[in-house]
Amino acid sequence: MFSHVMIGANDIEESKTFYDAVLQELGHPPGSINPEGQCFYFADNNVFALTIPINGQPAAHGNGMTIGFLAKSTKLVDAWYEVGLAHGGVPCEDPPGVRDFEDRKYYIAYLRDPAGNKICALHSML
Numbered sequence: 001m002f003s004h005v006m007i008g009a010n011d012i013e014e015s016k017t018f019y020d021a022v023l024q025e026l027g028h029p030p031g032s033i034n035p036e037g038q039c040f041y042f043a044d045n046n047v048f049a050l051t052i053p054i055n056g057q058p059a060a061h062g063n064g065m066t067i068g069f070l071a072k073s074t075k076l077v078d079a080w081y082e083v084g085l086a087h088g089g090v091p092c093e094d095p096p097g098v099r100d101f102e103d104r105k106y107y108i109a110y111l112r113d114p115a116g117n118k119i120c121a122l123h124s125m126l
Contacts, residue, residue: 004047005067008059009115012039014088015050018114021087023048025080026071026121061116071123074107080121081109088114098125 009015016039020030023041031039031050039050048067053059071077081089081096089111096109105125112118 002046004049006038006049006051007067007113007115007117008053009039009050009113010052010059011114012037012050012052014114015039018084018087018089019048019050022080022084022089022111022119022121023069025083026069026076059115061112061118066110066118066120068108068120068122071107071121074123074125077107077109077121077123081111084111084113092118 012033016031016033019039019041024030028041028043031041033039037052041048069080071080078096085091091110092112093110097107099106099108107123107125108120110118110120
């Protein structure tokens with residue numbers, strides 16, 4: 001359904017350091033910065049990217065927006081969360097744990113990245 005997600009960052013290097021750490025916990029390689037200063041993370045058929053806003057205004061998080069990253073286990077969700085905190089992430093919502101959605105259960109952890117974007121790591125416990 002999605003080809004890519006690109007989010008704003010005010011400091012690409014700071015955000016790259018954060019995302020290199022948390023995405024490595026989920027098995028992804030470090031991002032690469034293109035000549036325009038944008039950082040890209042490639043995985044299978046999708047892309048996650050960081051950019052300084054092209055309109056010259058400061059990056060701001062989307063109110064009500066969350067970007068979720070798949071994790072293969074609850075242990076990886078916990079490791080992602082701890083590494084994120086150690087690299088400038090800020091906790092938000094409830095602590096890591098099980099969330100029930102109708103007939104499904106997910107183990108989820110939420111953080112805000114250095115630019116204030118809300119992200120999560122999610123493991124399906126079907």
